[in-house]
Each structure stands twice: as C-alpha cells, then as structure tokens.
Amino acid sequence: MVSTLPEIGFCGLGAMGGGMARHLVKSGFCVKGYDLYSPLIDRLVAAGGKAAASPADAATNVDFLILMVVNNVQADAVLFDPKRGAVPALRDNGVIILCSTTPPKYLFELRAHLDVVRPDVRLLDCPVSGGSIRAANGELSIFSAGADEDFKCSQAVLEALAGPLYRIPGGISMGSVAKMCHQHQAATNIIMASEAMGLAAVAGLNTMAVYEQICKSNGRSWMFENRGPHMLANDWLTVHSAVSIILKDNTIVTNHAKEVGFPLVLENTAEQLYITGTHAGFTKEDDAGLVRLYLPSDKKDLVGQLTKSVTTGAGDADIAVETIIDLFAGVHLASARECMSFAKHVGMDLIVLEDIINKGAGASAMFEIAVPQMISSGTLSLKSVKEAVEVRDKLELAIRKAEKLHQPVPMAAAALQQIYYDMAA
Amino acid sequence: MVSTLPEIGFCGLGAMGGGMARHLVKSGFCVKGYDLYSPLIDRLVAAGGKAAASPADAATNVDFLILMVVNNVQADAVLFDPKRGAVPALRDNGVIILCSTTPPKYLFELRAHLDVVRPDVRLLDCPVSGGSIRAANGELSIFSAGADEDFKCSQAVLEALAGPLYRIPGGISMGSVAKMCHQHQAATNIIMASEAMGLAAVAGLNTMAVYEQICKSNGRSWMFENRGPHMLANDWLTVHSAVSIILKDNTIVTNHAKEVGFPLVLENTAEQLYITGTHAGFTKEDDAGLVRLYLPSDKKDLVGQLTKSVTTGAGDADIAVETIIDLFAGVHLASARECMSFAKHVGMDLIVLEDIINKGAGASAMFEIAVPQMISSGTLSLKSVKEAVEVRDKLELAIRKAEKLHQPVPMAAAALQQIYYDMAA
Known part of the structure; x- marks a missing residue:
C-alpha cells in the first residue's frame, strides 16, 4: 500500500x-x-x-x-x-x-x-x-x-x-515566545521539586508519603508529580530529561529577558542552581538528581525516608508535610506572577499562555488559582490574588523552619522577597 | 619646552x-x-x-x-x-x-x-x-x-x-580577569548599600547617623562609604557612576561565569536588581539612586530620616543600627566567599586578588577579615572563618526583622542560603 x-x-x-x-x-x-x-x-x-x-x-x-x-x-x-x-x-x-x-x-x-x-x-x-x-x-x-x-x-x-x-x-518567533514563557514555569518548578524534597528528607519526613500528599495539595505541580518518582527511586542515571536540557531552555529565557531589560529574579535563581548542578558534575544526568544539592554530603539519596511520619520532622524545627506544601505554594505563586509579567512585557497573549501552562508541563495548583485573578485585575499584581497574603505568611514560616535546620531553600527565599516587592508596589 | x-x-x-x-x-x-x-x-x-x-x-x-x-x-x-x-x-x-x-x-x-x-x-x-x-x-x-x-x-x-x-x-586577558574578580565585589557591594539603607529608612532610623556608624563597623565597605553620601543627599541626577556602568561590568562577570559553568548566585541576584533598576527607568542615573527600589512608593527619598534614633526603629521589628550592620556583614561574607571561589576557578592568583580588593573599590571589612582565613585553610570554605557562625546567625535575625516589615532584602536572603550551602558542604 x-x-x-x-x-x-x-x-x-x-x-x-x-x-x-x-x-x-x-x-x-x-x-x-x-x-x-x-x-x-x-x-x-x-x-x-x-x-x-x-x-x-x-x-x-x-x-x-x-x-x-x-x-x-x-x-x-x-x-x-x-x-x-x-x-x-x-x-x-x-x-x-x-x-x-x-x-x-x-x-x-x-x-x-x-x-x-x-x-x-x-x-x-x-x-x-x-x-x-x-x-x-x-x-x-x-x-x-x-x-x-x-x-x-x-x-x-x-x-x-x-x-x-x-x-x-x-x-x-511568537511560537518560540510561547514556549519560552511556558519554559519559565517549567524551569522554576523543576528545581523547586528538588528544593522541597530535599527539605522533607533532611527533616526526616517519609518522603514517599510526602510525595503523595503534595500531589493532592495546593503545592502540587506537573513537574513535581513527574519528577517525584525518579527522585524517590534514587535513579539519576536513567535520563528522562537531562540537567543540560533544562539549563539550555532556561538560558533562552534569561538571555531574552536581559535583551529586553526585564528582571526575572526567580528564573535567574533557578538558572544558578542548574549551573550549581552542572558544576557538581550532574550535567548529563536526570534533572531529578538535583535533589542531591539539598542533601547532606553523607546522604546523597532519599532512600530510608520511607518509614517515618509526615507530621513530625527531626529536631525542633517542627517541619511537617504542610511545611513542604507551603514552600511549594509560595514559590509557585511568586513564579506565576514573574512569568505572567514577563509574558505581558514580550507581547504574549496572556489568555492563550494561561491555557498552555495549565495544560502543559509548567502547570501548578497556584498558577491555576492565581493567574485568573491576576489577569482579571488588569494589573497582574499579587495584591489582586485573595490567597496571596496567606500564602506569603505561610512561606515566611516555612522558610524559618528550614532555617532552624540550616537547610538551604534559595528558591523559597528569593520568592518571598519578590512577593514583598510586588505587594508593596 | x-x-x-x-x-x-x-x-x-x-x-x-x-x-x-x-x-x-x-x-x-x-x-x-x-x-x-x-x-x-x-x-x-x-x-x-x-x-x-x-x-x-x-x-x-x-x-x-x-x-x-x-x-x-x-x-x-x-x-x-x-x-x-x-x-x-x-x-x-x-x-x-x-x-x-x-x-x-x-x-x-x-x-x-x-x-x-x-x-x-x-x-x-x-x-x-x-x-x-x-x-x-x-x-x-x-x-x-x-x-x-x-x-x-x-x-x-x-x-x-x-x-x-x-x-x-x-x-x-588575565588583567581583565583580575578586574572581573574585583568587579564581583563592587557589584554585590553597590546594590547592598541600597538594600541596607532602604531597610534603615523604612524602619525609621536616622539614616545619617546609621551611615556614620556603619562606616566604623564590620558592616563597612568602600562602596557604601562612597555611595552613602549621594544617597543621603537624594541626588540621583548628579551622576558619579551610572546604573548602566555597573550593569555592564556585572554582565561581564555573570557571562564569563556561565561560559565556564561556575555558579554565582549573589552576583546574579545583584544583576537582576540592576535590571530591576533599569526597568524602573534609572539606567542613566547614579547607582546610589537604586535605594528607591527599597522605599515605599509614597516616599522615594531618604530625607526626613535624619532626626530619629539609631537604636529604635518603627513598629515591632526592633530594628536598630546593629541590624543594618549584621545585614551588611552577612552579605559581604557570603560575597567574599563567592568571589574567591570564582577567582580560583578562573585561575586568578588569590593573594594578588586579595591585595587588589583590599586596596580597591571592592573592599569591605568582612572581606578583609574572612579572606586570609579562607586562603590559609586551603579550602576557601566559610567553615575556616571563625566569625562565620556568628555572622550567619546575626544575618538570620536581621532578615527576620526585615520580614516583620515585609521589606525586601533579596541580597541578604540569597547570601544566607549560600552560607548554608557552603557550611554544609
């Protein structure tokens, strides 16, 4: 035939x-x-x-x-x-x-x-x-x-x-602009999956149970749902998507933003973390393996975190699954705002982009909740998002708990600062 | 003749x-x-x-x-x-x-x-x-x-x-490498001057008295001593050094680091803040005017902050001149570490660079205190710096006080995360 x-x-x-x-x-x-x-x-x-x-x-x-x-x-x-x-x-x-x-x-x-x-x-x-x-x-x-x-x-x-x-x-070029805006969300959400699971593991939570609860919460993202199982399998060498790929795509976003003079604090923080992963030798491995950046040097996997509770962490930091949810939600909220402001600056149709992201690998619960409110306000400010103050306050508290363990949460720290800027403007 | x-x-x-x-x-x-x-x-x-x-x-x-x-x-x-x-x-x-x-x-x-x-x-x-x-x-x-x-x-x-x-x-090329490493310190310290003075002003401190006390403390830097008076004069239009210049020099550092695959979280955070200033329309004005990024929209200068105390800030945040010193010291410490690690990576002689920075516009008290300890340890780690734990803990507290005012301190937040990474490694 x-x-x-x-x-x-x-x-x-x-x-x-x-x-x-x-x-x-x-x-x-x-x-x-x-x-x-x-x-x-x-x-x-x-x-x-x-x-x-x-x-x-x-x-x-x-x-x-x-x-x-x-x-x-x-x-x-x-x-x-x-x-x-x-x-x-x-x-x-x-x-x-x-x-x-x-x-x-x-x-x-x-x-x-x-x-x-x-x-x-x-x-x-x-x-x-x-x-x-x-x-x-x-x-x-x-x-x-x-x-x-x-x-x-x-x-x-x-x-x-x-x-x-x-x-x-x-x-x-506008097809590539759409992809670039989508990639902003993908890039912040991929590294955030590692940052949050790293905290869960260091706090001694049952990481498998944490994963399952996050996927049902306002902290969920497509990237976390997708990368979480690779992380929990401690399998960095089976490469679904290499660190080099997200770094390459991320660099397209940050370079374009610099060319048009637009600040993207979260996206650049994410990029530095991908470069940290590259510097650590993870370039060709799966990006889920970046969780190792957040684990102590004597414990470079998540195994052994499967039997503990999700409600009581180690030490006096009082970290529970809610802490991890709050960390995700805060970063996803700040990242959604950064993405949509950038998209507006580069002439992307915001309604089309919202649909692309909600149906794509950049999706997150907070994006889905916040972006309709941001768009309908006309300002894209977080002040138009009724959940923003609560998310901000919970993010503050989650960061403080990570601090007690001296555990780095650079995306969360950057996100909180950007929320302050946006809500004061 | x-x-x-x-x-x-x-x-x-x-x-x-x-x-x-x-x-x-x-x-x-x-x-x-x-x-x-x-x-x-x-x-x-x-x-x-x-x-x-x-x-x-x-x-x-x-x-x-x-x-x-x-x-x-x-x-x-x-x-x-x-x-x-x-x-x-x-x-x-x-x-x-x-x-x-x-x-x-x-x-x-x-x-x-x-x-x-x-x-x-x-x-x-x-x-x-x-x-x-x-x-x-x-x-x-x-x-x-x-x-x-x-x-x-x-x-x-x-x-x-x-x-x-x-x-x-x-x-x-190595002359330019030396300048680039020096510029790392210049770039982080310039924006830090604005971040810290912004917090002092928002907290209601006497900014003139704060300036004088900082210059005698472990929070001091050449850049703050130099830029402080322009800030206190609210004179952004007399251009000693334009935002465009430090952004250009900063971009040389960040681009080079990306080319060699080395992470510079603080330098990139600084760069995003310079781009934020550009986006706000300050490109051709003096870089001391970046303090306006940290002031409420109804109060875009430091005038009127000259009569209050340096020991009791507004609200319940309990911000005093010591808070501002701690913020500076923490960022300068993390930045000194980032600078020296980068310098080593690009083959710069560390002893020569130390001398250049101590005698140049990138100088700071914490650089002067920490770098000899870092170099003599051979590791460049902050774990070799005997003041590091105290500086870190004071930085945590200073950030928490800024949080109570919802005042952005993005350099300080990024610095604290990098200190955690370094001291855990």
Whole structure:
C-alpha cells in the first residue's frame, strides 16, 4: 500500500525527535530520517521509516522538513552546511517546520538567511512541549506560529504530532515566545521539586508519603508529580530529561529577558542552581538528581525516608508535610506572577499562555488559582490574588523552619522577597 | 619646552578617560585625544593637550595608543573602522594599551584580529579601577597583563596613571580577569548599600547617623562609604557612576561565569536588581539612586530620616543600627566567599586578588577579615572563618526583622542560603 499522505524529511531523531518521527510512520506518513548518530536512524527504519544519508538527502523529494535538533546551532548546520545542508535540496515552496526550542530571535535570523538563499522556502515556528512519552504518542503541546497558508498546508502533519495544537498569533518567533514563557514555569518548578524534597528528607519526613500528599495539595505541580518518582527511586542515571536540557531552555529565557531589560529574579535563581548542578558534575544526568544539592554530603539519596511520619520532622524545627506544601505554594505563586509579567512585557497573549501552562508541563495548583485573578485585575499584581497574603505568611514560616535546620531553600527565599516587592508596589 | 616623554594618543575622553588624559598632560606627556563627543576634546585642549580629528589621527606619530572607551564594541570601532580606524595609522611595533573594561576573552579576539592585519602591533591588557576622581589624580588601580617587554616599555606611562600598578601574570586577558574578580565585589557591594539603607529608612532610623556608624563597623565597605553620601543627599541626577556602568561590568562577570559553568548566585541576584533598576527607568542615573527600589512608593527619598534614633526603629521589628550592620556583614561574607571561589576557578592568583580588593573599590571589612582565613585553610570554605557562625546567625535575625516589615532584602536572603550551602558542604 502506497501512502497518500505527504512525505516528510525529519532531522534529529533523539529522545523527542525519534518518538515524533516513529509516531508519524505509525500514522501513515512516509518519513525519511537523519541523525548524526546512526543507530537512531536504524531505529526509525526498524519502525518502518526510511534512512537519509544526510540532511540534504532527508530534504530531497519531501513536502515537509521537520527539525527536532538540540538548538539553533545544530539547526543552522542541518539547513546550511555547504556540502550536506538541507536547504538547497528542498522542493520549490518547500516547508520547514522548526520544532526545536530556540531563542525567539533566531526565527528572524533564519528567515533572513532563507530570504537570501531560498526566498521561496516556507518556515513554521513550531516548538513543542510534553516530554518523550507524549512525543512518541503524538500528544505534544505544539506552539505554532507563521503565515496562515503555511500553517494550513502543514496542519495534517502537526495534528498527527499534537495533543493540544496551539495557533499563536503574531507570526514567526511568537511560537518560540510561547514556549519560552511556558519554559519559565517549567524551569522554576523543576528545581523547586528538588528544593522541597530535599527539605522533607533532611527533616526526616517519609518522603514517599510526602510525595503523595503534595500531589493532592495546593503545592502540587506537573513537574513535581513527574519528577517525584525518579527522585524517590534514587535513579539519576536513567535520563528522562537531562540537567543540560533544562539549563539550555532556561538560558533562552534569561538571555531574552536581559535583551529586553526585564528582571526575572526567580528564573535567574533557578538558572544558578542548574549551573550549581552542572558544576557538581550532574550535567548529563536526570534533572531529578538535583535533589542531591539539598542533601547532606553523607546522604546523597532519599532512600530510608520511607518509614517515618509526615507530621513530625527531626529536631525542633517542627517541619511537617504542610511545611513542604507551603514552600511549594509560595514559590509557585511568586513564579506565576514573574512569568505572567514577563509574558505581558514580550507581547504574549496572556489568555492563550494561561491555557498552555495549565495544560502543559509548567502547570501548578497556584498558577491555576492565581493567574485568573491576576489577569482579571488588569494589573497582574499579587495584591489582586485573595490567597496571596496567606500564602506569603505561610512561606515566611516555612522558610524559618528550614532555617532552624540550616537547610538551604534559595528558591523559597528569593520568592518571598519578590512577593514583598510586588505587594508593596 | 619640548617634552622628552613619549607621545600618547588617547581615545575615549569620558568621565574616566578625560581625567586620565589630562593627568598625563599635567605629568608632562604630549597627549593627542579623540572622542566622539567633541566638547570632551576641547576640554583636553584647554588643559594643554592636542585635538585628534579621528582615531587614526590620534594614532599617528605616537608611541602609545591608550583606549578608555566604554566597551569592546567601541574598542573594535576605534581600532578597526575601515576609514577612521587607528590600527593602520600606528607606527611599526606601536603599543596599544587597552584600559577599558572588556570581557577577558575579548583580549584574545583582539590579539587574533591584530595578528591578521598588524602582527607587529603590541597589546597590553590594562583595565583600571577607582572612579573618576582617582583617574584625574593619577591614582588608579591598574591591572596590567601582557608580555614583559611590552610592559617595561610602557611602565612610565602606566606609573603616571596609577596608584597601585599591579603586574598580573599569565599574559593578556588575565588583567581583565583580575578586574572581573574585583568587579564581583563592587557589584554585590553597590546594590547592598541600597538594600541596607532602604531597610534603615523604612524602619525609621536616622539614616545619617546609621551611615556614620556603619562606616566604623564590620558592616563597612568602600562602596557604601562612597555611595552613602549621594544617597543621603537624594541626588540621583548628579551622576558619579551610572546604573548602566555597573550593569555592564556585572554582565561581564555573570557571562564569563556561565561560559565556564561556575555558579554565582549573589552576583546574579545583584544583576537582576540592576535590571530591576533599569526597568524602573534609572539606567542613566547614579547607582546610589537604586535605594528607591527599597522605599515605599509614597516616599522615594531618604530625607526626613535624619532626626530619629539609631537604636529604635518603627513598629515591632526592633530594628536598630546593629541590624543594618549584621545585614551588611552577612552579605559581604557570603560575597567574599563567592568571589574567591570564582577567582580560583578562573585561575586568578588569590593573594594578588586579595591585595587588589583590599586596596580597591571592592573592599569591605568582612572581606578583609574572612579572606586570609579562607586562603590559609586551603579550602576557601566559610567553615575556616571563625566569625562565620556568628555572622550567619546575626544575618538570620536581621532578615527576620526585615520580614516583620515585609521589606525586601533579596541580597541578604540569597547570601544566607549560600552560607548554608557552603557550611554544609
């Protein structure tokens, strides 16, 4: 049986791209894949795809060229390498679908480069979110920006890959802006999972029971629910998402904010903690392993914390599961405010972003509670959030309890200061 | 009388460069100066210098070309502009003395560029520190790196400009590394001056009396002594050093640290506060005006705080001058540790750096007390500093008092967390 669906070239067959390409094959598309690491090509072929010998080969005789490489440097190499690059091989009016996470301004640089060498080639800005499992199941969040006619002709391909398929107005770069704003929440929430579980462990709480209770509380986040089990398994070497990946995505956010002169205290604090993890040698390990930054040097795992109570911690700090919930809630509240203020500054539609985050990996209970109140007030201030004073006061108390153990909670400490700034303004 | 001293071309006659060039004239050198803003050239001429019509003109028939432009982008323009650039005009084996603060790696880029177009031209890496008054008096700290023979032939010129003239080993870029490490202390201490005085004012203390007592205490720093009077005068528009300058220098530190994968939590927190100041519209004003970030919106100056006590603050927070001292001491201690650990990581000689900072604008009482203990322990850990536990405990208490007023102290909060990390490691 010959497929009647469009033919697709696919460059970048890693944890995300490999699953996406195989899912396209499963969905009936003819997919020709390329990766620098040839076993990844073999895996696509075993799933029914075709092997491409180079990016140029992947781009030959296809309707769409999808890029899921690590960053914009790799994208440039795939597209413009003088000998093996994809762009010269593309059909007239061929469509490039860039799914990699890149700085928003890269889309303009890429378009300008194409305009010189191949002005006929079309470009869609389509970063994704959701992780490798949703990638393999065709259930990614996709943030699609670009010309309407380019989107329409690509819609069948994007729908095959997407759970929620967002159409972001404003032209290319705004898809990457949406991803960047979402990534702000992902980055603060990932490290916060380590900070809070580190405190729970050091306080001697039953970390498994804490995990379960947090997931039902106002301290919950998508990232904590997702990373918690890896932490509790003390399994840092099975890499679901490496420290290097969240650091790379985080750096896109902090660099963009610096370029537009916007302060992001929490996001930069998170970035420094990822760099602390890198400096400690964790770069290629799973980001759940960052919990080790918060554990004493003689105890670099969470094992052995499974039998104790969740209501009475060690020492006189009186730490209980409620303390951990309060720490999460305070940071998620401050982070939600920082994210939405930044999003407004960079011209992102706040209602669309709220929906993206609530349905995506950046979700948290406090974001869901606070953001509607912030948006409807028109100011985005925490003063418009009726729970804010209580969350702030509980965060103060939780930090004080961590202090009694001399246990670092840098995200919580930074969040409290930002809440003071915001509520005084 | 004809001068027998070498002739000097000078590009960049602003707050720093103008004073340096005029001081060279006063010292007997023949100086030909250029600036984009011609009144600055007129001022040099009025002081006995000569006017150059372009960077190329400034470089013609001189023995040394000194650059004191704002950054590496301006340095490239001055040196390599195709029509007016200085490099083609330089004599055989001419010497460029780069006094601007640039990223350390720029020195390598500049040398590589020179090697292509003028390999005979010699380059000294000579960033300075000390501010415009010391510049005009020939009393700058100069961090000189480069080949010994280039240094020797330039020594008379450098000595005319310098108070302490440091010879930094390791070749070009290491002068800029020394300046970068010094700037770490400058950047954390400048914003800390605002944070602490903001708390004093909000607590209702007599800010003038607080200033005087801090300057005699273990909370003192060169930057606070220098910036305090501007703050107390509520005079942000007389610009001694603009927010844009410290933000630029700070960014050199944070970018370099990211490139080498080293965490600098305090320096990045400081940078976010400078960006907060930029976002508030203070970019071109004096950095002492950042104290306004810490004042309530109905009270954007320190006037009216001169008649109250230094021992009893407002409300029930029990804030006194000792609280402010403790806040300073805690941040300076954590910052000293961060600075020295970074310096070690980038290969800076720690003994030389200690001397530079103690004699420079990055000086503080806690740096002076703690760093000898850190160095002699070999670990640089705060556990080697006998005052550390007391400073930490007092910092905790000071932060708690600020909390009662809901007054943000983000540097102090970040510092305390870093002290916990360091002392647990």
